[in-house]
Amino acid sequence: MGEGNIQGIRKDYGVEELSKTSVLDSPIDQFELWFKDAMKSEGSEVNACVLSxxxxxxxxxxxxxxxxFFAEDGFTFYTNYESKKAQQLAKHPFASMTFYWRTRERQIRLKGRVEKVSAEVSDAYYFERPEGSQLGAWASPQSQEIPDRAFLKKRVENVKQRFETEELKRPDxxxxxxxxxxxxxFWQGRPSRLHDRIVYSLVDGQWVTKRLAP
Structure with a gap:
């Protein structure tokens, strides 16, 4: 195999620009603006992000x-509470999310404290999911070692049989x-790597913006 030299891969940016005067007062409103724009240009799973x-x-x-889900109070995702990420959040309840929308040459990074949502909120979303995903939440021992895929399929069958006689509920x-x-x-790609970066910071309950060097 070769050395994997990919130094020659590069792209010059320049679709849009971003400034302190162009952004909205609330980062949530600005996120919504960019998110809706990305929905028009990015295709499927525009809501995918890297959770760190x-x-x-x-x-x-x-x-x-x-x-x-996102609103003024925060950004919501769902997972197994026994997964590796959940164990890490239990010990250090802070995380970051990174969104990247290639066609609009945009990136959003956010960080903050992470908390569990209420059981009522989790219940409501759980029953919005397709049946296969509902059963899969019961069947998968997320992040644990398993022998093979057959093991997982067997657990799904067992869950199906169980809820033929029991009322389906969300796993605790x-x-x-x-x-x-x-x-x-908010990061907007710009020519010659002189990108636009506007950051919102929460200071005494108010959002303050500043521009960062690329």
Whole structure:
């Protein structure tokens, strides 16, 4: 195999620009503006983002999750409460989310404290999911070692049989988290790597913006 030299891969940006005077007062409103724009240009899973948490060895770990709701109070995603990310959040309840929308040459990074959403909120979303996903939440021992895929399929069949005679409910070990942002950065690709970066920081309950060098 070769050395994997990819230094020659590059792209010059220049679709849009971003300034302190062009952004909205609230980072949530600005996020919504860019999110709606991305929905028109990016296609499927525009809500995909990299969620980064802190592992026991103090090394950050990232994985792609799907954002399911956002509002002024924060950004919500769902997972198994016994998964590795959940264990990490239990010990260090802070995380970051990174969104990247290639066609619009935009990135959003946000960070803040993470809390579990209420059981009522988790219940409501759980029963909006397709049946296969509902059963899968019961069947998958997320992040645990399993012998093979047949093991997983067998667990799904067992869950199906169980809920033929029982009323389906949300597993106690599955539900939502909300990331409550204290900082949100909007990045717009610009020519010659002189990118536009506007960051919102929460200061005494108010959002303050500043421009960062690329």
């Amino acid at each position: 948490t802190l592992a026991e060895d103090n090394c950050p770990e990232g994985r792609v999750v799907l954002l399911k 070990f599955w539900g939502g988290y909300i990331l409550i942002p204290t900082e949100v950065e």
